Amino acid sequence: MSLFSADWLDRREPHDRRARNPAVLAAVTKAFANDASVSAVDLACGTGATVRALGEALPRHQHWRLIDNDLGLLARAKAAAPQGARANIMAIDLARDLEAALDGPVDLVTTSAFLDLVSEDWLERLVTEIAARRLPFYAALSYDGRVVMTPVDDADATIVSAFNRHQTSDKGFGPALGPASAAHAVTMFERLGYQVVQGKADWRIEASDPLQMEIVSSMAAAARELVGVPQATIEGWATRRRILAAAGRSTLQIGHIDFFARPTERR
């Protein structure tokens, strides 16, 4: 499974959509309630899930600048933008040219399922650039390291801990913050005088959902890449979890955080 393939993003989008925190979305809506139009930049847009998720939450006249470094995903994002939303795509490597993504007329910066990929240094750069422009920032679906599996298996904690360590490997931005990313970002924005609304946005994956098998496989694959987790522990765990999933006897909860950070005064 490629983490960022269009197929994977399509499969996760309905889960993301259900998980997005309603109080955080309501805070975004309230911030733009008196505006007739909005110009937004979506960082690391993938196939455009954030544009589709925010369509109803923002003023009717929306202009989106969609940023990613994957041309295939950008083309799909443009094609799948909701009716009424004007969407321009820009191919930018955010690790290198973040500032170019934010320049020009912008009222709102958004992202989803992205902050956990970036390093502390890059996050600080992002927060600094956004705050210098006094812009609000909506960041959804940052993985926060909480995983609850039922029924419980003795090796769950070992595998989740390995997966969380693996999440901190370099994804092109330096050592990734992984599960710590949203909390770090919130602290940075609050230090700069932003008001932050945050909340959980957890995936709840039911017994019949084929995503269970994918998640078990990707957690096992992450554990295999690390030194220190015995092979037998990983394979035994993956086999037992797959048997439970195939029997429709297991559920998964994967923790994410959404937040909306708003400067106390807009530009």
Ligand SMILES: C[S@@+](CC[C@H](N)C(=O)[O-])C[C@H]1O[C@@H](n2cnc3c(N)ncnc32)[C@H](O)[C@@H]1O
């Ligand atoms: C997990 S996906 C999330 C996509 C989308 N925001 C969503 O919620 O479905 C992460 C995205 O980050 C993009 N990405 C990763 N590294 C990047 C970089 N250096 N510059 C721009 N985009 C990047 C990937 O191409 C991918 O679309």
